Amino acid sequence: MIVSPTYDRERELLSQGYRLxxxxxxxxxxxxxxxxxxxxVVLPSDGGLPWLGRVRDSKQLSPxxxxxxxxxxxxxxxxxxxxxxxxxxxxEMGIVAATRLAMAIAVEELAxxxxxxxxxxxRLPEVRIPQQGLVRGDQLCCSIACASIVAKVTRDRYMQExxxxxxxxxxxxxxxxxxxxxxxxxxxxxxxxxxxxxFAPVRRLL
Amino acid sequence: xxxxxxxxxxxxxxxDYLRKRGYRIHxxxxxxxxxxxxxxAQDRDCxxxxxxxxxxGPAFGTxxxxxxxxxxxxxxxxxxxxxxxxxxxxxxxxxxxxxxxxGPGGETERIELIRDAFG
Numbered sequence: 571m572i573v574s575p576t577y578d579r580e581r582e583l584l585s586q587g588y589r590l591x592x593x594x595x596x597x598x599x600x601x602x603x604x605x606x607x608x609x610x611v612v613l614p615s616d617g618g619l620p621w622l623g624r625v626r627d628s629k630q631l632s633p634x635x636x637x638x639x640x641x642x643x644x645x646x647x648x649x650x651x652x653x654x655x656x657x658x659x660x661x662e663m664g665i666v667a668a669t670r671l672a673m674a675i676a677v678e679e680l681a682x683x684x685x686x687x688x689x690x691x692x693r694l695p696e697v698r699i700p701q702q703g704l705v706r707g708d709q710l711c712c713s714i715a716c717a718s719i720v721a722k723v724t725r726d727r728y729m730q731e732x733x734x735x736x737x738x739x740x741x742x743x744x745x746x747x748x749x750x751x752x753x754x755x756x757x758x759x760x761x762x763x764x765x766x767x768x769f770a771p772v773r774r775l776l
Numbered sequence: 777x778x779x780x781x782x783x784x785x786x787x788x789x790x791x792d793y794l795r796k797r798g799y800r801i802h803x804x805x806x807x808x809x810x811x812x813x814x815x816x817a818q819d820r821d822c823x824x825x826x827x828x829x830x831x832x833g834p835a836f837g838t839x840x841x842x843x844x845x846x847x848x849x850x851x852x853x854x855x856x857x858x859x860x861x862x863x864x865x866x867x868x869x870x871x872x873x874x875x876x877x878x879g880p881g882g883e884t885e886r887i888e889l890i891r892d893a894f895g
Contacts, residue, residue: 653844655837663836671837679844698782698832 575625575708575715577613583686584615588700590649591615592684593713594677596669597628597721601746602756602772603739603765604729605654606665608672609720612649612684613713619646625715627708628722640723643716651679652724661768670694676717690714736762782878786830787814790874793887799824808857811850815874816858823869825855827893830876839875840893848894870895 580591596608613619621642628636643650653675655668663671674697677687687694687701690708694701707714726745733742739755739762746752748771756765756775765772791801794817802823803816815826829839843851851871859865873893877886 651844651846655841659837659841667836671842674836675842675844678842679846681846696831696836 573709574623575627575710575712577622577712579688579702579704579711580613580615580713588686589615590680590682590684591686591688591713592649592651592677592680593688593690593707593711593715593717594673594694595690595708595714595718595721596672597718597725598746599665599669600748601766602748602752602769603657603741603746603762604732605656605725606660606669606672607652607654607721607725607728608669608676609653609717609724610651610673610676610680610684610687611643611713611716611720612680613643613716614647622712625712625719627715628718630709631719633726636719636723639716639719643720648716649680649682649684650720651676652720653677653679654725654728657764657766660766664768670696673697676721688714690718732764736764782830782832782882783828785882786876786878787828789876789884789887790826790828791815793874793889794826797889806854806858808854808861810857811852811854813851813854813858818866819872821866821868823859823866824872825851825858825869826872826874827851828874828876830878832878832880838890839873839888840890843873 583591590612592610592612594610598606653672655672660668677697687699688711689703691705693703704710708718729745730742738759740751744752753771761772799817799819801817806813806816813825814828817824817826870892871894873890875888879885
């Protein structure tokens with residue numbers, strides 16, 4: 571049963587005196603090509619977001635639904651930050667560090683600076699803002715779900731551009747995830763400059 | 777230590793460090809509509825727009841790459857505004873990043889200067 575994310579945690583934090591609560595999530599962690607992209611979103615706290623009920627974790631939405639909700643997020647007065655770490659740096663740092671860096675960049679991009687972070691699945695002790703990591707946060711918490719939508723749409727658009735530069739792998743379709751089609755085209759064509767050489771399915775072929 | 781205090785401390789350490797390296801500090805916390813610059817300094821005949829990054833503990837990633845696209849844009853816009861609104865400018869300009877690693881008690885552990893970070 572799919573339960574929609576709620577604004578409860580944010581409401582509770584607001585009642586504790588926090589003013590700017592950011593939801594943080596990332597996308598592209600399991601991909602074998604392209605960057606990892608994170609987003610941070612501070613939703614306006616004065617309520618009146620009728621579309622909030624349609625928000626889900628980005629993986630549970632169709633591309634069209636995601637695009638529509640991105641439009642709502644971008645025009646409702648929310649503060650949005652995006653951070654990405656490219657494939658070569660993922661190879662050098664490892665995906666965990668790269669994911670954390672992308673999230674830290676996204677948070678840093680927020681102006682004004684938030685006073686509390688709700689982060690999907692992780693904590694960022696490096697970032698000196700009070701915070702909470704929530705397992706399955708993108709399914710529980712509206713702000714995190716909104717961040718997942720921003721990250722997903724941003725990354726998907728970028729992967730479509732990459733597909734134009736490196737055609738033949740189907741990047742526009744699978745967005746760099748290791749689908750059967752992707753792995754097959756990897757075997758046929760070899761790794762492109764944007765494949766993550768440290769990831770097993772790619773390393774195997776080198 | 778709170779984030780803002782950490783930042784302020786870092787900026788002061790950065791200014792001291794740059795002075796020791798022979799930079800002349802023109803302005804701190806330059807703010808305009810388009811953006812903000814932590815330190816505007818001069819290194820011989822080059823105007824330097826300095827962004828200070830303060831981190832606790834060893835950082836993941838380089839200081840320059842921790843600066844996102846929007847922030848970079850604001851730095852660039854603020855730099856252009858500065859160049860357009862000041863006279864008797866040096867013949868060259870660039871961006872530097874000063875990265876400061878702070879220990880748990882607020883002690884400065886490491887300072888790194890990245891010249892021409894966005895060359």
